[in-house]
Amino acid sequence: MLDTATDLRSMLKDPSLLATKAYVAGEWIDADDGTTFAVNNPARGDDICQVPNLGRAETARAIAAAQAAMKDWAARTAKERANILRKWFNLMMENQDDLGAILTAEMGKPLAEAKGEIAYGASFIEWFAEEAKRVYGETIPGHQPDKRITVIRQPIGVVGSITPWNFPNAMITRKCGPALAVGCGFVARPAAETPLSALALAVLAERAGLPKGIFSVITSKRSSDIGKEFCENPLVRKLTFTGSTEVGRILLRQAADQVMKCSMELGGNAPFIVFDDADLDAAVAGAMMSKFRNNGQTCVCANRIYVQAGVYDAFAAKLREAVAKSRVGDGLKEDVQFGPLVNMAAVEKVQEHIADATAKGAQVILGGDRHEKGGNFFQPTILTGVTDEMVVTNEETFGPVAPLYRFETEEEVVAKANNTIFGLAAYFYARDIGRVTRVQEALEYGIVGVNTGIISTEVAPFGGVKQSGLGREGSRHGMEDYLEMKYICLSI
Ligand SMILES: NC(=O)C1=CN([C@@H]2O[C@H](COP(=O)(O)OP(=O)(O)OC[C@H]3O[C@@H](n4cnc5c(N)ncnc54)[C@H](OP(=O)(O)O)[C@@H]3O)[C@@H](O)[C@H]2O)C=CC1
Numbered sequence: 502m503l504d505t506a507t508d509l510r511s512m513l514k515d516p517s518l519l520a521t522k523a524y525v526a527g528e529w530i531d532a533d534d535g536t537t538f539a540v541n542n543p544a545r546g547d548d549i550c551q552v553p554n555l556g557r558a559e560t561a562r563a564i565a566a567a568q569a570a571m572k573d574w575a576a577r578t579a580k581e582r583a584n585i586l587r588k589w590f591n592l593m594m595e596n597q598d599d600l601g602a603i604l605t606a607e608m609g610k611p612l613a614e615a616k617g618e619i620a621y622g623a624s625f626i627e628w629f630a631e632e633a634k635r636v637y638g639e640t641i642p643g644h645q646p647d648k649r650i651t652v653i654r655q656p657i658g659v660v661g662s663i664t665p666w667n668f669p670n671a672m673i674t675r676k677c678g679p680a681l682a683v684g685c686g687f688v689a690r691p692a693a694e695t696p697l698s699a700l701a702l703a704v705l706a707e708r709a710g711l712p713k714g715i716f717s718v719i720t721s722k723r724s725s726d727i728g729k730e731f732c733e734n735p736l737v738r739k740l741t742f743t744g745s746t747e748v749g750r751i752l753l754r755q756a757a758d759q760v761m762k763c764s765m766e767l768g769g770n771a772p773f774i775v776f777d778d779a780d781l782d783a784a785v786a787g788a789m790m791s792k793f794r795n796n797g798q799t800c801v802c803a804n805r806i807y808v809q810a811g812v813y814d815a816f817a818a819k820l821r822e823a824v825a826k827s828r829v830g831d832g833l834k835e836d837v838q839f840g841p842l843v844n845m846a847a848v849e850k851v852q853e854h855i856a857d858a859t860a861k862g863a864q865v866i867l868g869g870d871r872h873e874k875g876g877n878f879f880q881p882t883i884l885t886g887v888t889d890e891m892v893v894t895n896e897e898t899f900g901p902v903a904p905l906y907r908f909e910t911e912e913e914v915v916a917k918a919n920n921t922i923f924g925l926a927a928y929f930y931a932r933d934i935g936r937v938t939r940v941q942e943a944l945e946y947g948i949v950g951v952n953t954g955i956i957s958t959e960v961a962p963f964g965g966v967k968q969s970g971l972g973r974e975g976s977r978h979g980m981e982d983y984l985e986m987k988y989i990c991l992s993i
């Protein structure tokens with residue numbers, strides 16, 4: 502089999518999209534100390550390329566450049582910014598195939614899913630190009646005859662962004678879209694596993710006409726150092742993070758010293774509830790999408806599947822039949838539904854969750870072990886007889902494991918669904934209008950899918966409650982996190 506780098510370059514219509522230097526202050530640079538790190542293909546285990554291993558000094562330069570570039574960028578009309586963002590969107594879609602191939606190579610998701618992420622990521626640039634022109638202020642009747650009150654909204658300042666490996670394009674555009682639309686400078690630090698998608702975005706940003714310095718990409722394995730630079734550098738006024746709740750807590754503590762505004766898109770533990778009046782075939786289709794999208798590696802994947810007793814066996818059988826048809830393999834070479842997990846640590850976590858569940862009495866009705874393809878591949882797995890005592894109940898598996906719990910009553914399952922520190926996404930299937938209304942209001946989550954397993958769209962406010970995060974991304978609300986409100990009291 503050809504190595505990934507050779508394979509990838511032969512696939513790319515525009516090989517210049519495979520950038521291997523960091524993008525700082527409008528220049529393509531190496532690390533000051535010359536060090537690099539490898540970007541690995543999780544499907545084959547080989548290295549695609551080396552990229553620079555930047556540190557705090559380079560990050561500080563990117564932040565200073567963003568601050569300097571903001572003066573002109575924020576002074577442009579919203580329409581000028583919108584037109585450049587629109588060009589960026591067009592370039593992303595024109596290069597969707599290449600961007601998808603680069604994404605699959607570094608992250609592992611099947612090519613069709615990777616191309617889907619490019620369209621999803623691009624939709625945030627398109628959406629916020631439009632929203633740029635609708636940042637309205639207000640006038641308020643004065644409290645005294647000689648007072649005139651106005652409220653204006655201005656860009657918050659330089660934004661530091663830290664994103665995970667599972668959506669290496671969309672998690673960045675969901676943040677830089679609104680930030681750039683309102684006039685902020687933006688410094689992106691993608692996960693070390695997946696820097697190439699971010700660098701490809703920078704190549705297209707240059708072509709779209711984003712001014713030098715307004716958008717930088719820091720490639721680095723020194724995630725903690727970069728995070729500290731974002732939190733300690735006085736020029737940074739906003740930190741936006743997507744990743745685990747554990748790291749979110751670390752960053753919030755660090756950002757507190759500067760009282761820095763933070764957006765946090767953190768971990769989840771999504772319940773997926775199937776009531777006995779559900780359309781079972783629709784529920785199975787929804788579970789397939791919600792549970793197994795991105796090989797189960799999304800924060801909104803169904804993590805606990807609760808099925809009412811009267812339809813439990815039928816649902817389990819239908820889900821097993823549907824999952825058994827899926828193919829596992831190298832997303833760059835084959836037409837598959839499941840790629841590899843991102844690394845061996847992810848494989849081991851999945852194995853631990855299955856071992857714990859079976860040791861406590863769960864049954865494996867499909868899969869349950871590493872895939873015969875070896876490496877980071879894992880068999881799509883369904884567990885039955887799952888109970889609250891098992892680790893899967895409270896920990897995010899972040900892999901292709903569908904644990905089925907049996908329940909009797911609506912009250913019981915709502916209490917179980919809410920019994921978690923997380924509150925990002927929840928799903929349920931039912932057709933009785935009274936039940937639908939009661940349950941959608943009772944679930945303590947930022948996002949609720951009713952008779953659907955896919956809720957991801959740029960037009961809606963994405964975000965969690967409890968320890969799943971702070972703030973919302975996407976929708977018109979996604980602009981708020983990058984704006985400051987100023988109240989002007991004019992005495993005449
Ligand atoms: N709510 C949401 O929208 C999402 C939530 N998640 C959650 O994230 C987890 C999986 O993603 P994963 O990447 O493992 O999450 P992590 O939280 O480990 O990493 C996320 C990002 O943070 C960086 N990072 C790690 N430690 C630090 C630190 N001390 N200071 C600064 N940056 C740091 C990582 O860099 P590096 O990897 O290079 O160390 C990575 O870029 C799951 O819990 C999932 O639910 C993931 C995606 C979306």
Ligand SMILES: O=C(O)[C@H](O)CS(=O)(=O)O
Pocket residue numbers: 667668671672743766798799800801956957963
């Ligand atoms: O990183 C994630 O898991 C995403 O936030 C999920 S989604 O936005 O693609 O639904």
